[in-house]
Amino acid sequence: MISLTKTAAQQLGQHNINVNAVCPGIVRTTLYGEMVRVMAQTEGVSAAEIERRHVEGVPLQRANEPEDIAAMVVFLASAGARNITGQSFNVDGGLIPD
Numbered sequence: 025m026i027s028l029t030k031t032a033a034q035q036l037g038q039h040n041i042n043v044n045a046v047c048p049g050i051v052r053t054t055l056y057g058e059m060v061r062v063m064a065q066t067e068g069v070s071a072a073e074i075e076r077r078h079v080e081g082v083p084l085q086r087a088n089e090p091e092d093i094a095a096m097v098v099f100l101a102s103a104g105a106r107n108i109t110g111q112s113f114n115v116d117g118g119l120i121p122d
Contacts (some may be wrong), residue, residue, distance in 0.1 A: 026112045031109030042109040046096050049116025050078055050087040083118030 025045055033043040050056070060078075064071040079085055096115050098107055110121045 029112060037109060042056045042100070044100050044105075044108060045112040046093060046100070047112055047114045047116065047120070048093050049082065049114070049119045052087050052089055052091060056087075069106055079117075081119065082108070082116070086113060086117060089118065090122070 025047075025106055029045040036043055060071050064074045067074070074087045075087070079087055093115055097115055100108065100113075
């Protein structure tokens with residue numbers, strides 16, 4: 025995906041089209057919540073314990089809310105990002121080192 029983003033940015037820049045990628049980490053969605061519930065039930069532990077395990081390797085010690093991802097997308101669609109293209113942005117609480 026990152027290579028595709030860079031290639032598309034190079035090809036579409038002449039048409040004033042910016043192309044960037046947002047790379048989310050753990051995001052608290054309905055699907056994630058259901059996965060946590062099933063894992064907790066299967067392992068016989070609380071959902072809070074499963075979530076704790078998931079975020080223990082995240083430097084900020086928390087999962088993303090959907091709004092965290094949306095905030096990056098809104099910024100990239102704003103005039104403030106008009107000269108940003110061909111980039112990949114990790115929104116992951118520091119989970120994935122650059």
